[in-house]
Amino acid sequence: MTRDNSAGGKPSVIIIGGGIAGLAAGCYAQMSGMDTRILEKHVLPGGCCTAWSREGYIFDYCIEWLIGTAPGNEANQVWRELGALDGKAITNFEMFNRVVDENEREVTFYNDPDRLQQHLLEISPADAQLIKSFCRDLRRFLRLDLFPFLKPPPLKTLPEKLDVLRKVLPAFFLFWRTSATQMDDFTAKFRDPLLRRALPNVFFQDHECFPLLPYLYNMACAYHGNAGFPQGGSLGLARSVESRYTELGGEISYRARVERVLVEDDRAVGVELKNGDRLYADHVISACDGNTTIYRFLDGKYTSPAIDELYTEMLGKPGVVYPSMVSAFVGVDGDLSPEAPHSTTYLLSEQDSAVLPCVLQDSLVVQLRSRYWPGCAPPGKSLFHCTYFSEFGYWRELRTRNRREYWSEKRKVAEFVRAFLEKRYPGVGGRIEVVDVATPTTNHRYTGNHNGSILGWMGFTEADDLATALVEKQRMRLPGLAGFSMAGQWVSGGGLIKAAASGRFVTQYLCEELGIPFQAWESTGGQAWRPDMLGHLPQLDVRPMQLTEEA
Structure with a gap:
């Protein structure tokens, strides 16, 4: 894009970062009548949602479960609009995870609350009250249908807000209680040492600051087949969204490393690449690392005390950023x-x-x-x-x-x-x-990503709360800077569905600013997934890992 390229009168948008958030923003902007170009520093789409290969093996880096794999909810609608699951089989498991201690004692976290309760009671009858409480709450979560991924709260109409209240109010006490009870505090009451140590590892690693709510929510999703694994894995998901984006007319450039955002009269007008090229657009969306965006691309000129606290002080605090x-x-x-x-x-x-x-x-x-x-x-x-x-x-x-x-x-x-x-x-x-x-x-x-973090801000922390408040106040923009927005895990929080939804949200805010209707429709791609759709798979390191004979 150059200064003279108006794309036939369409608003032009440059998107920094070809991860899931950037790809989603590109798809929704294209559907809403904009002309977009994504700039990605790597040779593949997806960001952390990626894979690489060696000797015929595909090393899938990201997805362990994906919220939205079952039909009939907002998360699944987002993936259908992005073409992410087109033609793909979904693998579901009857258990979320198994935990084994040093003495080979083991516990299996089944998604079915009845089976889980029976299994846990066999391990520790002495913890019956706590076990039954956890499984009772899991049954309650099975009846809920709350997937707020289609529209950001500030843009919802009064009827839409009332509809959310109608769904939330009957379960308000359940949400409040399970979000106020830390998993560590809950497990500390268990008599059995295996259960005490195992429960925080339902999500494979201990997320430390998490309360009960996300455990129950995700296990309930898995029970309904709504937290499965899509054929093609992480890179397959990214490739499908990339295909949807290019079919909608979007352009993506790889090995395109942005050095700074070009600003004139407090308005973003484009970007400068590492090779010196300058690209111009009516609007710039950054869907990459938040600290890099604010303090390197923009020299820290467009911040506030809250933003400085979040992207400088919080980054150094233990327990607020995913390791x-x-x-x-x-x-x-x-x-x-x-x-x-x-x-x-x-x-x-x-x-x-x-x-x-x-x-x-x-x-x-x-x-x-x-x-x-x-x-x-x-x-x-x-x-x-x-x-x-x-x-x-x-x-x-x-x-x-x-x-x-x-x-x-x-x-x-x-x-x-x-x-x-x-x-x-x-x-x-x-x-x-x-x-x-x-x-x-x-x-x-x-x-x-800052310090190689896999998911950005940890949920249910002061950083997560501050980021949410900033999104609702600033509408994914920076104070004093026009023509610029941010999306991705450093804005919306970690998780692929949140990243994809942030691309939808940032486009909705932009449509409101431009006075044009936001548009989205489902992909009609029905072609069965094939492994060759992954495209070229690089090796991240040329040197293979050599093992000693005695290992």
Whole structure:
């Protein structure tokens, strides 16, 4: 886009970032009659919602469950409008996760509250009152239908607000009580040490500051098949939305690294790329890292005390930003037993935690990803994804100071995972064909997310509350700057459906500003999904991970 390119009178929009939020904003802006261009620094769409490949294995980085996979709710409508699930089968599981402690005691978190209650009571009859309370609340959540992803609250009409109240009021006390009860406080009352430690890991890792509400909400979604795994996985989701965007007439440029937002008379007029090119538009939407956007792209000129508190002070506080993660993908020749669970969180012993480099929560999540989507492994083979929360600063310092030592620590991760899997799946160690380790610095290099964070602000924290208040007050804009908006996880909070909804919301606000109708309709793409739709899959590191023979 140049200054003279008015696209036939259509409002022109530049979108920084080709993650799910940026792609969604592009789709909705195109549907609403705008002319858009997305600028993405990587060679793939999706941001963190991505995958890469080695030796025929597809390393799916992001989706563990996706809210909105079942029809009949607002989350699913957003995905249908974006074409994200076109032609795809959905995999659903009867359990959310399994947790195993150091003594091989285990608990399975079934989505069915009746089955869950029976199972938990068998483990600890002494905790019957707490178990029945949790499962009773889960049954109540099964009856709810609250998916607020179609319109931001400030734009809702009075009848729409009254309709929300009609749905919320009968369950108000349930929402209040489960959001006011921290999971850690709830589990502290359990007598059984396994249940006390396992419940916070329903979502694979301990989210620490979460109350009961999100656990119950997501397990209820999973019970209804509304938290499944789409065929094609993370990159498949991103590719489908990218396809929808280009079919709507949008343009996306890869390897396009933005250096700054161009501003004239307190109005954003375009962007300057790293190569010096300048692109102009009537409006700019930033759907990338919030701190980078505000303090680098815009030199910190358009802030407020609240914004400065959120994007500077809060970023340094413990427990308000999701930690970064180490991922180890392990490709194995042969199939595993059908009884092998799709996901298990192992609570590590002190000895194991001392060996695994920079593990934050003394736990390791082991997921059999080939059970989620068979296409991620070659026929007759299996793929594990092993993850744990880790410290970005540790890996950044290593990679900056001593690249050889950095690779040595990655090798330690690979060797630990190989030995760990061999212990739990005898014979697997000798059948491993490939191991690929991604650290928090890998995430940072390819997405630009602050400290390699996987989801931005943690929900149910003071940062999350402040971000929500700013969105409703500023309408996803910055004070004193016209022609500019923000979307994505640093604005709306983490999670793919929230990212997609933020793209819808930012377009609705822009349509209101421009005085044009917001338009959205469902994709009609019905072509069955094929693995080749993933397109070219890069290798993030050219050097393969080498394991020692004794590992």
